[in-house]
Amino acid sequence: AQSVTQPDIHITVSEGASLELRCNYSYGATPYLFWYVQSPGQGLQLLLKYFSGDTLVQGIKGFEAEFKRSQSSFNLRKPSVHWSDAAEYFCAVGAQGRTDKLIFGTGTRLQVFP
């Protein structure tokens, strides 16, 4: 069965520090992988996505993620975090053409200290 695990419920970093948010997935075929960000009181916004090709994908707001098939992972990274990055981050896995098959992780809440 399709599933997504975000092992870290809450992460705290200092502004300017590097960030890595973990995401592990379980899916029988080549997955479609996504990272979304949710600011307080807002809906979700797509940060980046991976369908195929280069395993390192660049997204908006300076984020990137690397698909590692051998580890079933799609970790999100940012070299230098800004206070405005404080939000909740969701990893999701989907299947081509399958609207009913986008599964979200439980989210990681990022707190940024000045």
Place this chain on the structure above:
Amino acid sequence: IAGITQAPTSQILAAGRRMTLRCTQDMRHNAMYWYRQDLGLGLRLIHYSNTAGTTGKGEVPDGYSVSRANTDDFPLTLASAVPSQTSVYFCASSDQPGYETEAFFGQGTRLTVV
């Protein structure tokens, strides 16, 4: 500004009452979705519609119904609300089904069933 509009933004509802959450998009997207977001569970798909006139069940459809009479509107109805339906509800849309194209989310409806 183009996007997705959800109404109401919040609602307190007595158990057993009927409630319709409204969702309208002006991007002429084919696909629309309803999710519920619960703490520790992430987002779960309730119902979806790949195109006007069609609907499908997601992961947690029980107690909810939807209709898609036209491209722009995708209302979600709770026929007889129960406390377990207390949640934040997000409507989303994408140009095509299956998430190859970016899904855009509304700002959510916070529903409390008492």
